[in-house]
Amino acid sequence: MTSTDLPLEKLVDRIIAAADAQTSAELNDDLRDALNEIAGHPDRGEARAPIACRLGDVRSCAGAGYLAVWLGAGAEHGEEPEEAGQQILETMLKWSRAVHTSDDEVDSDESGDDEINPDTDFGLERLGQGLVAHVARSMSLHQHMMNRPDVIAEFQRTEHLSSGPMWVMELLRKQSGHLVVIHVESKRVVRVAYQNLSNCFHLFTLLQSALADIRMPGSKRVSAHLKSVALGQRHDEASDKAWWHYGVGTCAKADFAGSIWGEATPDSIPEIDAEQVVLLWPMLLASRQWGAGFFGPFLQALPPSVTVQGELSEEEATVWFERLKLPEIKTKPWWKLW
Known part of the structure; x- marks a missing residue:
């Protein structure tokens, strides 16, 4: 009897048994063979x-991890994500809760570096x-x-020990x-x-690139290297600096008290009439700088982006200026030296 002749239930049993026996990061032959067999089964869609x-x-944990990746590949190819995603979540919570950290010792005076079993880390x-892969495709x-x-709380507790919880937390922090x-x-x-930004420094870099494309006054040429690093297309060192003073719409003057802080999350930008408003003022003192550390980590399923959707007409712009009571700023003639 070939694998395609076996009842689907038997093949699923074989996969679970092989996953139970997974003891390292290297995929064992039984699990590899079982997954390949089910790929050729006529009822594979029901597995x-x-x-x-x-x-x-x-x-x-490593065996469960391999099955989660297999399920994730299905979600990436259009399979319904909610049910399987919920099962992966509960399984990940179970294994994360089994990880001991020094913070768990509430009454202990002992201190030291937290450690995690390599197989658990991999899983x-x-x-x-x-x-x-599932959460990125399911708002619910x-x-x-x-x-x-x-x-x-659980994934915050273990994100410093394993990239798995870290990636999940990064996904939840993205806005x-x-x-x-x-x-x-x-x-x-x-x-x-x-889309998919976790801090305002990252927002500033991608916003400046987008505004340079429409020749916003004060914009400059953005290097291809910086843009590729900020988009996660290249992993390298890079730095950027502000072209304007970034202000909130609730402060009608260029003032440090009305600043948008780069370390803050994008949802910290106040809304006015249900719209988040960013004011671009002439620079105050020296330009703020930041590094590529504010751009990552990147998730392939949730790429960052900032796009200009359109420019308001002069009449529409005037409505905003009157609503925010913004001042008239006289541009200094380029030839004036004093």
């Missing part, structure tokens, strides 16, 4: 649900990879995780939204969309 349901019973990494699963304090960006001096106003 996803039973494997996901039994994921939490797998006795090897959590793969579980995180599979979970990100994303919202479910955001509404569970136990999920946030998307829309901005009204106002260049006060020129009275130009544009609408901007941003």
Whole structure:
């Protein structure tokens, strides 16, 4: 009897048994063969649900991790993400909770570096990879995780030990939204969309690149190297600096008290009439600088982006200036030396 003649239930049993026996980062032959066999089975489309349901019973973290990656590949190719994603989440929580950290010793005076078993580290990494593939494609699963304090607290507890929890937390920290960006001096106003950003320094870099494309006054040429690093297309050192003073819409003058701070998350930018507003003022003192460390880590399923969606008409821009009570800024003639 060939593998394609076996009942699907038997093949699923074989996969779970092989995952139980997984003891290292190197994929064992039995698990590789079992996954290849199910790929050729006529009922392979029905294997996803039973494997996901039994994921939490797998006795090897590395084995569960490999199955999570297999499930994640299905989500990337259009399989429904909610049910399997929920199973991966609960399995990842189980293995993460088994990791001991020094913070767990509330009454202990002992201190030292936290450690994690290499096989558990590898398994959590793969579980995180599979979970990100599902959550990135399911707003309901994303919202479910955001509404569970136990999920946030647990992955925050172990994210310094394994890249799996770190990737999940990075996904949950990423934000998307829309901005009204106002260049006060020129009275130009544009609408901007941003996606998958976790801090305003990253927003500033990609926003400056987008505004340079439409020749916003004060913009400069953006190097291809910096742009590729900021988009996660290249992993390298890079630095950037502000072209304007970034202000909030609730402060109608260029003032440090009304600054948008680069270390803050994009949702810290205040809304006015349900719109997040960014004011571009002439620089105050020296330009703020930041490095590429604010750009990552990157998730392939959630690439960062900032795009200009359109420019407001002169009449529409005037409405915003009157609403925010913005001042008239007289441009200094280029020939005036004093």
